[in-house]
Amino acid sequence: MLTASRMIANNNIRAKRRGFTLVELLLVVGILGVIAVAFVAGNSSSQSAKLDYASRELTDMFQLARSEALRTGVPHGVSVSTSTHRAQVYRIVPGSNPTNRVYDIRHPQSKQLLDITLGASAGTEGTRVQSRDFVYQGVPPKSDLDFNAKGEPYFQQGTASYRALDAEVIVAAGNDIRTITVDPVTGRISVTP
Numbered sequence: 724m725l726t727a728s729r730m731i732a733n734n735n736i737r738a739k740r741r742g743f744t745l746v747e748l749l750l751v752v753g754i755l756g757v758i759a760v761a762f763v764a765g766n767s768s769s770q771s772a773k774l775d776y777a778s779r780e781l782t783d784m785f786q787l788a789r790s791e792a793l794r795t796g797v798p799h800g801v802s803v804s805t806s807t808h809r810a811q812v813y814r815i816v817p818g819s820n821p822t823n824r825v826y827d828i829r830h831p832q833s834k835q836l837l838d839i840t841l842g843a844s845a846g847t848e849g850t851r852v853q854s855r856d857f858v859y860q861g862v863p864p865k866s867d868l869d870f871n872a873k874g875e876p877y878f879q880q881g882t883a884s885y886r887a888l889d890a891e892v893i894v895a896a897g898n899d900i901r902t903i904t905v906d907p908v909t910g911r912i913s914v915t916p
Contacts, residue, residue, distance in 0.1 A: 800869035
């Protein structure tokens with residue numbers, strides 16, 4: 724016959740040998756899975772939001788340069804660097820040879836110079852200019868896209884101007900990209916995921 728102390732000792736031995744049940748293991752794995760999905764979704768949506776913001780910033784720069792060229796009758800443009808991930812809006816001094824670009828264009832509301840570097844601010848952190856293709860008729864590709872007084876995309880070099888054949892900037896964050904396209908005929912700017 725077992726004594727009370729012996730029964731307690733046997734229960735303690737069984738409790739020490741007892742592992743996790745299948746249900747307990749599945750519950751823990753399920754909880755860890757939910758946490759992992761929430762973490763990945765939170766990071767990717769944040770990354771996607773920053774990519775959308777960076778794309779909007781660049782699109783706004785192209786639209787402002789085009790609208791200023793239409794409004795003032797003075798050619799304006801945007802310079803985009805793939806090495807520094809920087810974009811700047813400028814105006815062209817008419818008749819200058821070589822072409823003189825003046826980087827003094829300010830945002831109409833904030834009055835800040837239109838000069839951004841992707842990845843340098845909290846809103847664009849993790850984003851970059853992956854590629855830039857400004858292709859013109861008769862000259863090698865350039866890093867600038869100009870808009871004439873009619874809002875048409877072209878490249879000004881001294882007194883000569885070259886019509887744009889293709890104008891595209893790809894902005895990336897991780898493996899996600901946005902493509903900003905400027906129509907070579909109308910100057911219309913669009914963004915595609």
